[in-house]
Amino acid sequence: MSIINCPECGKEVSNKALVCTHCGYELKKPTRGFFGQIFKWLFILFNIFMAFSIYKGMSDVSEVVATDTTGGAIVGAGIGFSMLLGLWAMGDIILGAFVLFTKPKA
Ligand SMILES: [Zn+2]
Structure with a gap:
């Protein structure tokens, strides 16, 4: 697990997260x-x-x-x-x- 920056709010989130825990931005679409x-x-x-x-x-x-x-x-x-x-x-x-x-x- 690593930390990436949310493209929407710029805060740090896990790269495993589907949505940003801060702003709710959809990081990954389950396909x-x-x-x-x-x-x-x-x-x-x-x-x-x-x-x-x-x-x-x-x-x-x-x-x-x-x-x-x-x-x-x-x-x-x-x-x-x-x-x-x-x-x-x-x-x-x-x-x-x-x-x-x-x-x-x-
Ligand atoms: Zn965010």
Whole structure:
């Protein structure tokens, strides 16, 4: 650990400090590594994709259910949605773990 001078107020602060202890100036921005960025974006895209799949599935199902008189479509859709939601939860847990794992250390 060494001492540097804050570029904002000029007072001495630790070079390990993220913000100046005197004026609060942001000395270092915690940045994600390359893989951290990839996982962060995968996580976001995965959520968008799953939300879209479910939204798309719902509009498809409402069309099918409207023309289906046996009720089979509702049961099928229920199983389909359970699987989609399960997949979503699993993907979020796995990707979320990677996002946390690659989190910048403060
Ligand atoms: Zn300062």
